[in-house]
Amino acid sequence: MASPNDPRIAVVGAGIVGLATAYAITEAGEPVTVYESGVPGNGQSGGESRIFRHGHDDPRLAELASEGRAIWAEWEGRLGVELVSRDGVVALGEAALTQLRVLSEIEGVSVEAIDPSQIRERLSVLAAYAGPAAFDASGGAIRTRAAVDAFARTLDGSLRFDEVISLAPTARGTVEIRAGGDRSEYSRVVVCAGRGTARLARGVGLTLPVRLGAHVRLTFAVRGDVPDRLACLLDGSGAFGEKYMYAAPTPGNVSYGVGVAEAVDARADGTLTDPEGLASMTARTKDYVRRALPGLDPEPVDFRHCWSTWLPWGDDGIGVWEREGALFVAGNNLFKHAPALGRALARATLGEELPDWLRPEAELGRSAAAGLAGCGGDDDSAAGEVASPSVDR
Numbered sequence: 001m002a003s004p005n006d007p008r009i010a011v012v013g014a015g016i017v018g019l020a021t022a023y024a025i026t027e028a029g030e031p032v033t034v035y036e037s038g039v040p041g042n043g044q045s046g047g048e049s050r051i052f053r054h055g056h057d058d059p060r061l062a063e064l065a066s067e068g069r070a071i072w073a074e075w076e077g078r079l080g081v082e083l084v085s086r087d088g089v090v091a092l093g094e095a096a097l098t099q100l101r102v103l104s105e106i107e108g109v110s111v112e113a114i115d116p117s118q119i120r121e122r123l124s125v126l127a128a129y130a131g132p133a134a135f136d137a138s139g140g141a142i143r144t145r146a147a148v149d150a151f152a153r154t155l156d157g158s159l160r161f162d163e164v165i166s167l168a169p170t171a172r173g174t175v176e177i178r179a180g181g182d183r184s185e186y187s188r189v190v191v192c193a194g195r196g197t198a199r200l201a202r203g204v205g206l207t208l209p210v211r212l213g214a215h216v217r218l219t220f221a222v223r224g225d226v227p228d229r230l231a232c233l234l235d236g237s238g239a240f241g242e243k244y245m246y247a248a249p250t251p252g253n254v255s256y257g258v259g260v261a262e263a264v265d266a267r268a269d270g271t272l273t274d275p276e277g278l279a280s281m282t283a284r285t286k287d288y289v290r291r292a293l294p295g296l297d298p299e300p301v302d303f304r305h306c307w308s309t310w311l312p313w314g315d316d317g318i319g320v321w322e323r324e325g326a327l328f329v330a331g332n333n334l335f336k337h338a339p340a341l342g343r344a345l346a347r348a349t350l351g352e353e354l355p356d357w358l359r360p361e362a363e364l365g366r367s368a369a370a371g372l373a374g375c376g377g378d379d380d381s382a383a384g385e386v387a388s389p390s391v392d393r
Helices: 016-027 059-079 094-103 116-122 144-154 194-202 277-292 335-349
Strands: 009-012 033-036 049-052 089-092 111-113 133-136 140-143 159-161 164-169 175-179 182-186 188-191 211-221 232-235 245-249 255-260 264-266 302-310 318-323 326-331
Touching: 009 016, 009 175, 009 182, 016 033, 016 144, 016 335, 049 059, 049 232, 049 245, 049 335, 059 094, 059 144, 059 335, 089 094, 094 111, 094 133, 116 133, 140 144, 140 245, 164 194, 175 188, 188 194, 188 335, 194 302, 194 326, 211 277, 245 277, 255 277, 264 277, 302 326, 318 335, 326 335
Parallel strands: 009 033, 009 188, 033 159, 089 232, 188 326
Antiparallel strands: 049 140, 089 133, 111 133, 164 175, 175 182, 211 255, 211 264, 211 302, 232 245, 245 255, 318 326
16 A cells, blocks of 8 residues: 555556656656566567657657657667667658658658668668658667666666556545555556556546557568668568568667568457468568568568557557546557657646647547558457558557
8 A cells, every 4th residue: 555655656557658658757856656567668669679750641740759859869868878770761652752741841850852872872781672762861760678678777666566457546536556466546647558558448437449459570680791871661662562561670780670560450358360360471571571671681580579559540549548537548659759758648647738639539640541440449359350551660
């Protein structure tokens, strides 16, 4: 049971959004308790790299990414570790050029169309490509493990390794958390628990329209000499046999994480609608590497399997639900936005109103293809065997 001197704010989930939120709360001088049932950052935030990109269909997300990039740089200096590489992002396909028009209006974002020689300079492992392409100079590979470890070290005394079973509002105006070996009350709680968020929200009468899927990402060693510069890749061109692919270098550019930008649908209980779906995506990724990335050894050196959770209005959709002192965060591709999102959530726990653009009715991250993916909701049905593109994880 919490004493009067214990933190008044709790964060459930030590993935990147939970850690960034907790860190932002401590920036304001407020103590916090962070509940985590496993290894910090080992769920949807797991792996060695993610892509930081500014390009989004929704201009609001592009602006949020720009804000987040500045905070990543600020925290990089404060924590003393590289958090985002300086090698940029190469995007292939017509959509990349379409997003240039949106990004040209956002201050601090440097994105330009590039030709085949410039592609080769930035991404030497790629096969010959002469189609439309853009380069996001201030994008790059997020050093995911470095970020998670740095936050976890800083928050070490705040981490409580226990599974949250339930949370509920009390008559005293607090939020009660019941974990495996704990019962505590807090004035505010932020739930960033990935696939567990919807379950905890149901305990306070909220049904979140979260769809669940499983994803696989493979890591391939770079052939020959390690390049000094190795940009991330977003391939929406279809030129190499797959319509949506993404890739990001690991620290030191010694290997490249590659994935099909899809997830295999799962039911509410976590069972996959297509048990062979992950194996199929693995084979497709290996085939793509053979065709598109001859600078990589075609046999993977590592696999990363993880859950995906996304909202019906877009693959990059983000929403925050509020109910009696508790905030519930849901969405996909959140790593790049974590600093800006964390600071907004921290302010909401410290007395400010939750920004309207984060509320679900704002449909932040709405894409032109919204509705194609459908939404599984909370029943055991699923709209199809494979979900729509997740882009960059």
